[in-house]
Amino acid sequence: MSRVVVIGAGLAGLVAANRLADAGLAVTLLHKGLGGLQLGQGSIDVFGYAPDRVLNPIKAVSQVATSHPYAATGSSAVLDGLAYLKQELPELLVGDPEANYQLPTAVGSVRPTCLAQPSMIAGHVRDGAELVIVGIRQLKDFHPQLVAENLSRTVLPDGGRLSARHVWVDLPARDGEVDSSPVGYARAFDTEAFRIAFATALSPQLNGDEIVGLPAVVGLTDPKAWRDLAGKLGHLVFEIPLPPPSIPGMRLNQALTARALAANVRIVPGVRTHAFSTVAGRVASVTTAAGPGGRTYPADAFVLATGGFESGALELDSHQVVRETLFGLPLTGVGDGALLHGDYWGPEQPLFRVGVSVDDRMRPVDPWGAPAYPNLWAAGGILAGASGWRELSGDGIAVASAVAAAAAITKELS
Numbered sequence: 001m002s003r004v005v006v007i008g009a010g011l012a013g014l015v016a017a018n019r020l021a022d023a024g025l026a027v028t029l030l031h032k033g034l035g036g037l038q039l040g041q042g043s044i045d046v047f048g049y050a051p052d053r054v055l056n057p058i059k060a061v062s063q064v065a066t067s068h069p070y071a072a073t074g075s076s077a078v079l080d081g082l083a084y085l086k087q088e089l090p091e092l093l094v095g096d097p098e099a100n101y102q103l104p105t106a107v108g109s110v111r112p113t114c115l116a117q118p119s120m121i122a123g124h125v126r127d128g129a130e131l132v133i134v135g136i137r138q139l140k141d142f143h144p145q146l147v148a149e150n151l152s153r154t155v156l157p158d159g160g161r162l163s164a165r166h167v168w169v170d171l172p173a174r175d176g177e178v179d180s181s182p183v184g185y186a187r188a189f190d191t192e193a194f195r196i197a198f199a200t201a202l203s204p205q206l207n208g209d210e211i212v213g214l215p216a217v218v219g220l221t222d223p224k225a226w227r228d229l230a231g232k233l234g235h236l237v238f239e240i241p242l243p244p245p246s247i248p249g250m251r252l253n254q255a256l257t258a259r260a261l262a263a264n265v266r267i268v269p270g271v272r273t274h275a276f277s278t279v280a281g282r283v284a285s286v287t288t289a290a291g292p293g294g295r296t297y298p299a300d301a302f303v304l305a306t307g308g309f310e311s312g313a314l315e316l317d318s319h320q321v322v323r324e325t326l327f328g329l330p331l332t333g334v335g336d337g338a339l340l341h342g343d344y345w346g347p348e349q350p351l352f353r354v355g356v357s358v359d360d361r362m363r364p365v366d367p368w369g370a371p372a373y374p375n376l377w378a379a380g381g382i383l384a385g386a387s388g389w390r391e392l393s394g395d396g397i398a399v400a401s402a403v404a405a406a407a408a409i410t411k412e413l414s
Contacts, residue, residue: 022263028268103240106240139182331354348387
């Protein structure tokens with residue numbers, strides 16, 4: 001029997017599973033899908049807007065309201081989680097919790113983020129920078145003229161401006177392919193032969209000290225592919241994340257999953273956890289829907305890292321009644337008023353802040369502040385009180401709550 005069962009394989013679930021395994025606990029990780037990492041930017045957002053653009057994310061964490069998930073985790077868990085990711089994934093994540101990068105997006109805006117992949121950071125915007133944004137004719141998900149023109153007209157966070165132009169490269173990921181996918185290109189860039197061909201096609205179009213912006217497809221399994229390409233071009237190179245599936249997100253997912261497997265985490269993919277049992281007021285087991293009658297997983301502790309509405313962990317019916325779909329946990333933020341309003345450009349939708357509230361040990365609580373189940377912990381997007389997409393805080397909340405939950409569980413079971 002595993003000592004801990006983690007439900008969900010997004011950032012929160014993978015970090016929690018890894019931290020628990022590092023502490024010597026037997027861990028089983030159950031998940032029904034691929035997790036949210038592959039839908040994101042491949043960077044770690046801690047605090048981007050509060051509501052104005054944030055330059056120092058850890059300072060913003062320390063200033064949240066008491067209802068925010070960061071109030072439960074505290075700044076120390078955020079710092080611990082960021083240091084852990086940088087230590088375990090040094091080829092994939094770099095950055096400073098006291099200074100956001102300001103990075104170009106696939107529409108030519110500038111996005112703040114705390115930790116970024118090394119292949120992105122040459123794109124950190126600065127006054128007077130000269131960028132050339134490179135499109136690939138066979139890649140339909142990236143429009144270099146849009147990116148370049150929007151960046152050129154944008155006032156940067158420091159008040160300066162940069163210049164940007166665009167060029168095209170005509171090079172299919174595979175011979176004869178006229179509509180190549182980002183994954184196809186990422187696999188092609190993993191090979192040196194393709195990087196040589198790409199550099200040969202692009203080099204004549206580059207000028208002076210221009211910094212080269214590419215769609216984020218420069219390698220999937222080779223973390224040094226972008227550096228090799230930059231050397232072949234003789235220019236700084238940075239990647240710009242695309243819409244999902246995200247190649248940088250896939251890199252993070254693969255690395256964290258590989259680390260979990262190396263730490264002997266038992267990963268059970270493709271199963272929906274749909275039921276649970278209790279003994280003496282504690283969760284005794286959870287049951288998955290795989291096979292006739294499902295399969296039961298008993299444990300001493302459980303971590304709910306299933307996400308929010310986007311993953312089906314929270315469900316809204318036609319009467320605007322919200323429920324947590326596995327344990328039926330009490331929810332915060334439902335209130336007495338409407339959860340949705342029709343003013344698209346108006347105030348934030350109240351629904352976005354609905355979720356479970358937790359105590360200082362990351363255990364879901366009832367309306368009176370008592371743990372719903374003493375051996376159940378929660379982490380990530382299921383938590384109430386934040387609009388991660390609007391604040392750009394979802395990754396930091398996931399990491400900090402996972403670290404805090406794992407620490408509490410380790411202390412209790414040791």
